[in-house]
Amino acid sequence: MNGRTGTPVTIGAMESSSTTPGGSARREATRQKLYEAAVTLIAEQGFSATTVDEIAERAGVAKGTVYYNFASKSVLFEELLRHGVGLLTASLRQAAETTAAEGGSRVDALDAMIRAGLVFIDRYPAFTQLYVAELWRTNRAWNSTLLVVRQQAVAVVEGVLHEGVAQGEFSEEIDVPLTAAALVGMVLVAALDWKSFQPGRSLDDVHAALSRLLQGRVSGRR
Amino acid sequence: MNGRTGTPVTIGAMESSSTTPGGSARREATRQKLYEAAVTLIAEQGFSATTVDEIAERAGVAKGTVYYNFASKSVLFEELLRHGVGLLTASLRQAAETTAAEGGSRVDALDAMIRAGLVFIDRYPAFTQLYVAELWRTNRAWNSTLLVVRQQAVAVVEGVLHEGVAQGEFSEEIDVPLTAAALVGMVLVAALDWKSFQPGRSLDDVHAALSRLLQGRVSGRR
DNA sequence: GTTTTTGCACTGACCAGTCAGTTCAAGTTA
DNA sequence: TAACTTGAACTGACTGGTCAGTGCAAAAAC
Structure with a gap:
């Protein structure tokens, strides 16, 4: 119900990529509501500070329903992570492919991916916030999930960098994994900062600033 | 004591910038131990998931001592934040000033700041991790502390960018606040990724990759 | 003799997870 | 089409445990 009637604001409203193939429509709708409630609360307060009662209340559902749909609080969170990063990587990959199909260069592809990000x-600002906050934590139950999920996203960027180097478009001296991490970080942090501290700026402004940095037009010389 | 006898591993070993001017040496030593214990535990587990008993135990101190030295768990955390960011900004500022004194350009200053970061x-990897995890959270008790503390750090970078633009070294079209945020993000994320996922790489490797990105030697054209 | 630390028992609030019972919706039968 | 059946989905009071913070007398450090 929720996913179809309004503009999606949080990750909860993402299309269901069949988390549970046999799930009924009713059940799926309930899960969506729970994702949506959980993502904002956890982004604001953190995982441990967010109670299952709060999630249930915000979703307009009884506490028992949470446990009917998810084995535990952590499992709910892990599925939320998989859900969100799946959408992000799909979006990045599509940006890269579209650019390639239109005959753009690898720099254009990176630029398109920055915009897609x-x-x-x-x-989905809440999801991003939550992802950044949890990514580098060690010793948590969902750590392996995060590792996989991070690798998925970074791999897309690394792919484009590798292609660029192979075709001579990028310098051979670049360090692909480190550069990919730096690029992802640049986008993540600039965007979160934009949302939190400079919300008046347009997406185009932010994109232009990052694009300039990528193309060495800030301090390019040599 | 710790700051002089061995290689400091966590923020707890930072020089005391006189959090409480009247603090005795003994008291200050206890606080340091508590900072050190708290920063690693909170980085690993998050604020809410870390108990006061754990902090006391890791610091080798009785629980009552924690409350003798800090009004509450949150206050301990806030002072930890102020402590850490103070050191970071001092370090950044010094890098910029040293470069200027040696007659370096503004790009050199940015480069030196990246290395200082x-x-x-x-x-202090644990402190950085904790900082990133908390920075964009809203509705937390220590939110105002973080805001001030972030502004301090970003302002140093903005300062160098402004100077560079004023002197014609950087393009006038650059967006100073956004670019500063992006640069800080680039360093933070690349470094955390380095520590978590590519710990074998040397600091010089990481610095070289970021430097290249800054100077447009990845995809510079135009 | 004053400041700081210790050790530990205690309280009150809070919270993850459970479970016996209720409601819903999609049949099936008459 | 109305009455009945069934299993899936949902409910919310309850439990057992955890944890921040307190209080205090005695010991240690300075």
Whole structure:
């Protein structure tokens, strides 16, 4: 119900990529409501500070329903993570492919991916916030989930960098994994900062600033 | 004591910038131990998931001592934040000033600040992790503390960018606040990724990759 | 003799997870 | 089409445990 009637504001409203193939429509709708409630609360307060009662209340559902749909609080969170990063990587990959199909260069592809990242964060700020807050934590139950999920996202950027180097478009001296991490970080942090501290700026402004940095037009010389 | 006898591993070993001017040496030593214990535990587990008993135990101190030295768990955390960011900004500022004194350009200053940031993160990874995890959270008790503390750090970078633009070294079209945020993000995320997922790489490797990105040697054209 | 630390028992609030019971919706039968 | 059946989905009071913070007398450090 929720996913179809309004503009999606949080990750909860993402299309169901069949988390549970046999799930009924009713059940799926309930899960969506729970995702949506959980993502904002956890982004604001953190995982441990968010109670299952709060999630249930915000979703307009009884506490028991949470446990009917998810084995535990952590499992709910892990599925939320998988859900969100799946959408992000799909979006990045599509940006890269579209650019390639239109005959753009690898720099154009990176640029398109930066924009895709910004659009995603613009749409699902709470999810992004939560992802960044949890990514580098060690010793948590969902750590392995995060590792996989991070690798998925970074791999898309690394792919484009590798292609660029192979075709001589990028310098051979670049360090692909480190550069990919730096690029992802640049986008994540700039976007979160934009949302939190400079919300008046347009997406285009942010994109332009990052684009300039990528293309060495800030301090390029040599 | 710790700051002089061995290689400091966590923020707890930072020089005391006189949090409480009247504090005795003994008291200050206890506080340091508590900072050190708290920063690693909170980085690993998050604020809410870390108990006061754990902090006391890791610091080798009785629980009552925690409350003798800090009004509450949150206050301990806030003072920890102020402590850490103070050191970071001091380090950044010094890098910029040293470069200027040696007659370096503004790009050199940015480069030196990137290295200073990396050195800091290398030394105090737990603090950095915790900072990133909390920075964009809203509705937390220590939110105002974080805001001030972020502004301090970003302002140093903005200062160098402004100077560079004023002197014609950087393009006038750059967006100073956004670019500063992006640069800080680039360093933070690349460094955390380095520590978590590519710990084998040297600081110089990471610095070189970021430097290249800054100077447009990845995809510079135009 | 004053400041700081210790050790530990205690309280009151809070919270993850459970479970016996209720409601819903999609049949099936008459 | 109305009455009945069934299993899936949902409910919310309850439980057992945890944890921030307190209080205090005695010991240690300075």
